Amino acid sequence: MRVYLSVDMEGVAGIVDWQQCLAGGEDYALGRDLLLGEVNAAIDGALAAGADEILVNDAHSVMRNLPPAALGGRAGYLTGRFKPRYMMQGLDDSFAACVFLGYHAAIATPGVLSHTYNPNAITGARLGGVTTGEAGLNALVAQHFGVPAAVITGDQYVGPEAAPFCPGVRHVPVKESISRYAAHNLHPYEARERIRAGVHDALSTLDKIEPPRIALPATLEVDLASPDMAEQATWLRGMQRTGPRTVTVTDDDPLRLYGTFVTLVYLTRSLVDQ
Numbered sequence: 133m134r135v136y137l138s139v140d141m142e143g144v145a146g147i148v149d150w151q152q153c154l155a156g157g158e159d160y161a162l163g164r165d166l167l168l169g170e171v172n173a174a175i176d177g178a179l180a181a182g183a184d185e186i187l188v189n190d191a192h193s194v195m196r197n198l199p200p201a202a203l204g205g206r207a208g209y210l211t212g213r214f215k216p217r218y219m220m221q222g223l224d225d226s227f228a229a230c231v232f233l234g235y236h237a238a239i240a241t242p243g244v245l246s247h248t249y250n251p252n253a254i255t256g257a258r259l260g261g262v263t264t265g266e267a268g269l270n271a272l273v274a275q276h277f278g279v280p281a282a283v284i285t286g287d288q289y290v291g292p293e294a295a296p297f298c299p300g301v302r303h304v305p306v307k308e309s310i311s312r313y314a315a316h317n318l319h320p321y322e323a324r325e326r327i328r329a330g331v332h333d334a335l336s337t338l339d340k341i342e343p344p345r346i347a348l349p350a351t352l353e354v355d356l357a358s359p360d361m362a363e364q365a366t367w368l369r370g371m372q373r374t375g376p377r378t379v380t381v382t383d384d385d386p387l388r389l390y391g392t393f394v395t396l397v398y399l400t401r402s403l404v405d406q
Contacts, residue, residue, distance in 0.1 A: 143286025173324035177331030238265030253400035256355035
């Protein structure tokens with residue numbers, strides 16, 4: 133059984149500030165330690181459930197947040213920026229399940245450090261008319277390869293946000309958002325134990341979890357920070373401007389739809405300062 137971990141950082145217990153999860157931040161070392169503990173807890177749970185190979189895709193910020201030799205289970209480590217499939221790089225149909233670890237709420241939700249891919253450019257996203265964060269968007273890739281999303285960890289909002297797109301996903305909340313920059317966090321050891329147990333239980337009952345089944349063709353709407361960004365987004369094939377700051381794209385291929393979105397994300401990163 134091959135298991136895939138897409139690893140973000142803002143949803144880790146104890147993390148409530150950008151200084152803890154961005155390279156150069158004064159508390160970044162603490163954030164990395166907290167992240168490593170939760171990743172290894174998920175790995176332990178997967179191994180206990182029978183996984184014989186695990187791939188960890190570091191999907192946060194500069195995507196080199198983990199010390200490779202400290203990963204448990206001799207897990208493979210996919211690291212580095214500018215991955216064509218971004219948070220889902222490396223997933224294919226050989227995996228039995230994927231785990232979304234350390235995920236955060238969508239920008240439209242009052243979760244801890246809520247955002248959707250690029251907090252400086254994207255102010256909202258809806259898939260099939262339903263507000264989505266990164267889990268729903270990433271589910272497009274899992275759907276293409278027929279891989280169930282087994283577990284998502286983070287605050288109290290990430291599970292309900294993922295549920296419309298990831299049938300049967302097990303939500304393991306490790307903190308409760310009080311505001312975008314405050315939370316009631318589980319003790320790190322308690323959070324890790326719950327993640328370990330949640331991953332083990334979900335992977336032990338995979339027959340009850342289906343791959344994502346987002347209705348196709350699917351329409352993705354994205355709200356951007358400025359009208360100029362929306363205009364420049366229309367340079368992408370199939371992208372139409374439907375409001376001053378809103379663009380939409382419809383596709384019957386979930387992987388291609390995700391690819392269009394990722395291209396938009398990379399484009400907006402070059403436009404933020406303009």
